[in-house]
Amino acid sequence: MTEKFFELDHVTHVYQSSDGEGHEALHGVTLSIGTGEFVAVLGANGSGKSTLARHLNALLLPTEGRCLVRGWDTKDETRRWDIRQEVSMVFQNPDNQLIAAVVADDVAFGPENLGIPPAEIRRRVKDALALVGMEHYAQAAPHFLSGGQKQRIAIAGAIAMQTHALVLDEPTAMLDPRGRVEVLHAVEKLHEEQRMTIVYITHFMEEAIAADRIVLMDVGQIVMDATPHEIFSQPERVRALRLDVPLAADLAARLRCGGMDLPQDIVTDEELLHCLSR
Numbered sequence: 001m002t003e004k005f006f007e008l009d010h011v012t013h014v015y016q017s018s019d020g021e022g023h024e025a026l027h028g029v030t031l032s033i034g035t036g037e038f039v040a041v042l043g044a045n046g047s048g049k050s051t052l053a054r055h056l057n058a059l060l061l062p063t064e065g066r067c068l069v070r071g072w073d074t075k076d077e078t079r080r081w082d083i084r085q086e087v088s089m090v091f092q093n094p095d096n097q098l099i100a101a102v103v104a105d106d107v108a109f110g111p112e113n114l115g116i117p118p119a120e121i122r123r124r125v126k127d128a129l130a131l132v133g134m135e136h137y138a139q140a141a142p143h144f145l146s147g148g149q150k151q152r153i154a155i156a157g158a159i160a161m162q163t164h165a166l167v168l169d170e171p172t173a174m175l176d177p178r179g180r181v182e183v184l185h186a187v188e189k190l191h192e193e194q195r196m197t198i199v200y201i202t203h204f205m206e207e208a209i210a211a212d213r214i215v216l217m218d219v220g221q222i223v224m225d226a227t228p229h230e231i232f233s234q235p236e237r238v239r240a241l242r243l244d245v246p247l248a249a250d251l252a253a254r255l256r257c258g259g260m261d262l263p264q265d266i267v268t269d270e271e272l273l274h275c276l277s278r
């Protein structure tokens, strides 16, 4: 049994507006994510993905139910600092996340606030930049970087904090295809080499395939929770939730409909090519 990193037990979240009206954004969400797992979260706009993400480092607290991070209850104020040391967040807009005038200072910002000695900070900054493939940009001005590079710097900042989990809320939504690939590769590397626990919210199906597991949300609830192959072998269900299906899975389903004998679980281009070339 892997240790549980995140554990949500019937979490409901109600946003309270100033006129006293409540809006329920999460409804009875129960979810367990193991240490070292890479989980993608998919769902249409407004399905509650960001609200869920913000529960994972106690930016939001459950209205009902319980959210545990490494066994600590997010409602326990004495543990809030510990939780923030364990879970970093990366958001959608690369321009809102970098604050310093020089890349290295930006990555050093978090550890500096923790009072870590300068030599140790320099080492961490160097290692973190190398991990995201940005070691040659330590002295660059973030202003001149591409969106994909900026997001990788934001990720390096999280690595330098030595948190064990990274929650990314649509980190590639504002990037071009090349930037998207760069960010996804950096995340995969953290997962594989550092065994970081990853929660990756995206609306790009091709990115979700990289995860061990996909959690699919609809109107504040989890409606599917399975491997990418299990999810995308049911294209009708995925489409009914107003989501796309990866191109290869879609094409395979059409070819099967047309009478071709193809396996159910084709998801990636490589798998489809392999089957077709037989």
Ligand code: ADP
Pocket: 015, 016, 023, 024, 025, 043, 044, 045, 046, 047, 048, 049, 050, 051, 052
């Ligand atoms: P997603 O990230 O999947 O698009 P969100 O978690 O942002 O979904 O939003 C879920 C629901 O909660 C939506 O209906 C949204 O309008 C609502 N919502 C989000 N933030 C707030 C807020 N601060 N106040 C009130 N309602 C909100």
Ligand code: MG
Pocket: 049, 050, 051, 169
């Ligand atoms: Mg969102």
